[in-house]
Amino acid sequence: xxxxxxNGTNAKRLMSEAHQGESPxxxxxxxxxxxxxxxPFFSEDWCAVWIxxxxxxxxxxxxxxxxxxxxxxxxxxxxxxxxxxGSWSDNPVAAFASQSNTLPGLLAVFGLTLVAFGGGIAAxxxxxxxxxxxxxxxxxxxxVAYLLAGQDVVKYYDLSYALWALVVGLLISNTIGTPDWVRxxxxxxxxxxxxxxxxxxxxLFNRLLALGLPGIFVAWVVTPIVLVATFWFGQxxxxxxxxxxxxxxxxxxxxxxxxxxxxxAAACKAKKEELSLAIGMSxxxxxxxMVAMPAVIKAAGMSNIVGGAWMGGTIDATGAVAxxxxxLGEDALQVAAxxxxxxxxxxxxxxxxxxxxxxxxxxxxxxxxxxGAVEIWRRFPKFIFGFVAASFVFSMMYGxxxxxxxxxxxxxxxxxxxxxxxxxxLAFVSIGLETNFRALARYFKGGKPLVLYVVGQxxxxxxxxxxxWLMFEKVFPQAAEVLKQQ
Amino acid sequence: MSVNRSQSDWQRGATAFVSSAAIVALVWLVVLPWIAxxxxxxxxxxxxxxxxxxxxxxxxxxLEAMPRLEARLAAQRRKHPxxxxxxxxxxxxxxxxxxxxx
Numbered sequence: 120x121x122x123x124x125x126n127g128t129n130a131k132r133l134m135s136e137a138h139q140g141e142s143p144x145x146x147x148x149x150x151x152x153x154x155x156x157x158x159p160f161f162s163e164d165w166c167a168v169w170i171x172x173x174x175x176x177x178x179x180x181x182x183x184x185x186x187x188x189x190x191x192x193x194x195x196x197x198x199x200x201x202x203x204x205g206s207w208s209d210n211p212v213a214a215f216a217s218q219s220n221t222l223p224g225l226l227a228v229f230g231l232t233l234v235a236f237g238g239g240i241a242a243x244x245x246x247x248x249x250x251x252x253x254x255x256x257x258x259x260x261x262x263v264a265y266l267l268a269g270q271d272v273v274k275y276y277d278l279s280y281a282l283w284a285l286v287v288g289l290l291i292s293n294t295i296g297t298p299d300w301v302r303x304x305x306x307x308x309x310x311x312x313x314x315x316x317x318x319x320x321x322x323l324f325n326r327l328l329a330l331g332l333p334g335i336f337v338a339w340v341v342t343p344i345v346l347v348a349t350f351w352f353g354q355x356x357x358x359x360x361x362x363x364x365x366x367x368x369x370x371x372x373x374x375x376x377x378x379x380x381x382x383x384a385a386a387c388k389a390k391k392e393e394l395s396l397a398i399g400m401s402x403x404x405x406x407x408x409m410v411a412m413p414a415v416i417k418a419a420g421m422s423n424i425v426g427g428a429w430m431g432g433t434i435d436a437t438g439a440v441a442x443x444x445x446x447l448g449e450d451a452l453q454v455a456a457x458x459x460x461x462x463x464x465x466x467x468x469x470x471x472x473x474x475x476x477x478x479x480x481x482x483x484x485x486x487x488x489x490x491g492a493v494e495i496w497r498r499f500p501k502f503i504f505g506f507v508a509a510s511f512v513f514s515m516m517y518g519x520x521x522x523x524x525x526x527x528x529x530x531x532x533x534x535x536x537x538x539x540x541x542x543x544x545l546a547f548v549s550i551g552l553e554t555n556f557r558a559l560a561r562y563f564k565g566g567k568p569l570v571l572y573v574v575g576q577x578x579x580x581x582x583x584x585x586x587x588w589l590m591f592e593k594v595f596p597q598a599a600e601v602l603k604q605q
Numbered sequence: 606m607s608v609n610r611s612q613s614d615w616q617r618g619a620t621a622f623v624s625s626a627a628i629v630a631l632v633w634l635v636v637l638p639w640i641a642x643x644x645x646x647x648x649x650x651x652x653x654x655x656x657x658x659x660x661x662x663x664x665x666x667x668l669e670a671m672p673r674l675e676a677r678l679a680a681q682r683r684k685h686p687x688x689x690x691x692x693x694x695x696x697x698x699x700x701x702x703x704x705x706x707x
Contacts, residue, residue: 208650209638268661270633271641271650279661290629294622295615321666329678331689378663409660438662441670445658452656453674460665528672536666543663597695601681601688 163308166239168505170309171316174235175509178534182526193526195533200227203537204265206274214269228541229258239309246303253304257552260287261544276406277439281377284544285395288551297552307549311385312502314542315470317535318378319509322467323527325517329457333590333598337432338461341579341586345373346469349575357567362481363389367397368568370469372575375459376401376435379466381543386474386500387481391550392558400572401435409439413446424599425591427451431458432583433576450603467510474503 159165181196188194202224205217215221233254240250264284267273273283291297297305328335346369353365367389371380377398384394412434416426427444430451434440437459444455478498483490490498517527562568591599640646653660657669665671682689 206654208641208647211633267629267633270637272637272646274659274661275646275650275653277660279663281663290622290625294618294625296618318664321664326675329675331682333689376663436661436663437665437668438658438660441658441662441668442653442660445653445656452658452670453677456665456668456671456674457678460671463665531666536664540663540667594692595689597685597688601685602678604681604684 161242161244162501163239163243164312164501166242167309167312167316167502169242170235170239171313171319171502171505171509174231174313174317174538175320175530175535178530178538181534182529187522191522191525193522193529195529198533200224201231201534201537202228203540204262204269206269206271207266208271211266211270214266225262228538231538232258232541232545236306236309236313239313240303240306249300249303250306251304253301256298256301257304257545257548260284260291260548260552261541263287264544264548275442277409277436277442278402278406279377279436279438280540280544281398281547282402284547285398285551285554288548289554289556290551292552292554293556301552305549305552307391307546307553308385310542310546310549311381312505314539314546315382315385315502316505316509317539317542318382319467319506320513320527320535321531321539322464322506322510322514323517324464324510324514325524326460327464329461330454331595331598333428333595334458334461336590337428337583337586338458339465341432341583342373342462342465343469345575345579345582346370348578349373349571352574353567353571357571359567359571361390361393361562363387364393364396364562364568365571366473367393368400368571369575370466370473371397371401372404372435372572373579374466374469375437375462376405376439378437378463379469381546382466382470382506383473386470386503387477388500392554392562395550395554396559396562396568400568404572404576405434405436405439408434409436409443413443416447422591422599423447423451424454424602425587427454428458428587428591429580429584431455432462432587433579434459437463454602467507471503471507474500 178195178197182193185194185196199220200223202218202221204214204225205221207213207217215225218224233251236254237247237250241247261284264280264287267283267287268278268280327339330337349369349372350362350365353359353369354362359365363384366387367380367384370383371377373379374383380394380397380401383389384397408430412430413426416429421429426447427450430443431440431454434443437456440459441452441456444452478495479490482498513527513530517523520526641650657671657673659667659669662668
């Protein structure tokens with residue numbers, strides 16, 4: 120089906136846009152430059168892998184050094200030093216006062232990220248001092264974004280830090296303009312790709328079978344079908360000009376919202392504006408779905424298990440799935456969150472497949488011969504190796520020993536997920552700082568992205584409901600019975 | 606910032622920035638705290654916090670509730686492993702088997 124995608128058109132468009140100086144997450148020209156660099160292993164892609172890998176190693180060592188706790192659990196030495204502003208209701212100062220270590224922790228995160236990315240910048244042969252100057256403001260804006268996202272009402276409606284980081288950056292770039300001294304620290308690609316390498320550690324394949332066969336069918340069979348069908352619909356029926364925008368919206372809507380959008384955008388070298396647009400649409404629809412779906416499920420008299428699995432498979436954002444599931448009950452919450460967790464794990468496979476498809480099909484000129492291994496290697500987004508390797512290593516660690524789950528959970532919960540959150544936050548601040556409102560509006564031309572999202576999500580709702588009904592009502596009704604038990 | 610930017614453009618930009626920041630401050634410091642203080646909203650957010658649910662979670666690892674939910678699911682799987690894999694297996698027969706073995 121996708122074989123007949125208009126490859127020539129796409130390749131021409133990518134090349135022409137690269138010449139016009141637009142801003143892909145990692146455009147074709149910069150990828151070619153990576154391959155021809157005198158130091159190819161210190162390109163931005165590889166630097167993300169090295170920084171991410173080094174940070175993961177430090178996080179693992181911090182748990183090993185602390186040793187097993189008396190209760191048999193594990194904890195990281197870094198835990199008190201890696202923080203973000205907390206939640207608050209009526210006084211924003213509470214975001215910094217809720218834990219005694221918030222302010223020292225913020226300073227520690229600032230220092231660690233400055234050293235880590237500064238090292239990468241130095242390895243790429245760029246000015247560390249210029250980066251450091253600008254990074255102070257970028258990090259400060261990240262704190263503001265977390266502060267805005269931490270307000271209880273904002274949090275309740277799943278309006279996450281990614282959105283506010285983008286808004287804060289846009290507010291500056293579209294009013295007073297991004298100061299020149301900040302620009303060296305506006306490193307969207309480096310922040311996103313390093314964050315994705317850290318996210319790889321959270322993609323644990325051991326959790327894939329948590330719901331047995333019903334879970335696999337709902338999360339790993341329906342999701343790729345919806346993703347491919349939505350992409351095909353966008354290319355063939357709507358004829359969306361940008362295949363990268365089409366892919367990012369399709370992945371965002373079918374897999375797991377913001378995290379899937381980030382991973383696929385980087386894998387297919389989408390433009391920053393396309394990622395912003397996809398995330399904005401996804402968050403808007405998520406707010407509606409997390410309120411509407413529990414009401415529809417209750418009104419239709421659907422069981423909590425079927426309703427929970429349906430929401431888990433269709434609502435984009437992980438947190439919104441849990442909140443919607445909780446509205447129905449503990450059993451619905453459990454099924455919804457577990458289905459979404461299994462879908463979360465799919466993003467590793469999706470990002471890898473999208474990167475391969477883009478290199479082999481979309482970027483290929485119609486008159487060019489099939490690319491050889493060297494060409495494929497040259498074009499392939501290298502950070503994907505870091506992402507996949509982190510997922511593989513942590514999955515192995517998780518399953519290799521009886522203590523594996525507790526050890527890996529300590530590494531992730533006490534350190535890597537906080538850093539990953541910060542890197543994505545800094546990436547969205549950076550996107551905002553280099554995006555023009557007018558550029559965003561151009562991508563929405565004709566409303567095609569909206570139509571794509573609505574049609575794709577409608578198909579997703581129907582197919583997921585059918586699969587959930589088949590799995591939990593017809594094929595494995597006993598699984599639903601077991602899940603209802605306390 | 607472009608050096609060619611005219612003074613009036615910059616002033617317009619600065620005014621827009623200050624106005625936007627003022628709106629953000631008004632919404633976050635007055636409107637949202639007022640909404641958060643409504644009993645219904647307060648009860649809902651408190652219930653979510655109590656259950657370890659962050660509606661803005663990006664990934665499953667961001668959900669505090671996940672270990673609890675996974676532990677519950679693991680217990681259910683241990684008790685009836687066939688339920689999630691074997692087509693035609695029935696809970697009634699498992700219960701009967703449990704009773705017989707006692």
